[in-house]
Amino acid sequence: MEKKLIIIALTFVLGSFSAFSQLNRTIHDEKTGNDILYGYCTREALENHGGGWFKAEYESYTVKTETFNFELPEKFDSVQVFMGTWESNSRREVPRFCKIFDLDYFKDIPVTFICLDSKITVDVLNVEDYYVQFLPAIVFYKNGEELCRFLEQPRTESMESDIMDLMERMQ
Numbered sequence: 700m701e702k703k704l705i706i707i708a709l710t711f712v713l714g715s716f717s718a719f720s721q722l723n724r725t726i727h728d729e730k731t732g733n734d735i736l737y738g739y740c741t742r743e744a745l746e747n748h749g750g751g752w753f754k755a756e757y758e759s760y761t762v763k764t765e766t767f768n769f770e771l772p773e774k775f776d777s778v779q780v781f782m783g784t785w786e787s788n789s790r791r792e793v794p795r796f797c798k799i800f801d802l803d804y805f806k807d808i809p810v811t812f813i814c815l816d817s818k819i820t821v822d823v824l825n826v827e828d829y830y831v832q833f834l835p836a837i838v839f840y841k842n843g844e845e846l847c848r849f850l851e852q853p854r855t856e857s858m859e860s861d862i863m864d865l866m867e868r869m870q
Contacts, residue, residue, distance in 0.1 A: 721823055730817040731785045738823045740812045742797060748784050756794035762802065766859035769804050773869045775839040775846055778810045781826070782835040785817055788851045789835040795858055796837060839865060 723744040726737040736748055746753045780796065782789035793812075800810060815821045819831060829838070837849040846865060853861045 726816070728785055728817050733785055735816065736784045736814040737816060738814060738821055740814045742810070742812065745784070745793065745797075745812060752790045753794045753797075756791055757798050760795045760798050762799050763857055763859040764802070766857065766863050767802075767804065768863065768866070771866050771870060774804075774808070774866055775841045775869070776808060777840045778808060779829075779838045779840070780810060780812045780835055781815060781829065781831045781838070782812065783815050783817065783819075786834050788833075792835050792837075792849075792852060792858065796835075799858060799862065841869070 721738050723740050724737045725734050727733070728735045734749065736744055746757075778800075780793060782793050784790070799805065800808065813821060813824070815826065815831070815834065819834070820826055829836075833850045835849075835851070839846045839848065846869070849858065849861055855861050855864070
């Protein structure tokens, strides 16, 4: 019995090293000719990725806090962001999204960043299972169920308005 526990623990530890090595990878994208982030990425990796595009967009954006009703009790519980560090819509919208999610109201909501190549593929998951065709695709979940997604850019005048619309529909 003790041997089985040791084998299980060792398998878990070695598996976590493999998963960790999949985080914040950079590859050379043949189509764009650039080095891009690929796979699961942290926000810090996005912030530090070449050219300073994240910081410039983040700092220049002003969050429209007056759009939000911070009294709403029901909100989504996780978000997945499918993006490309090579792609202009992602470079514009993802830093804005991050600035919005820096508000205290959203700080407890986990966000997963998945960086795709210029073919809209990645090796850490099957993108087709998530129906991702346009970037960025920001997908909001509640209890594991998709509530809605934002594609490429806000559908209304701002991302804040789109998020508020989602939150109002949840009530």
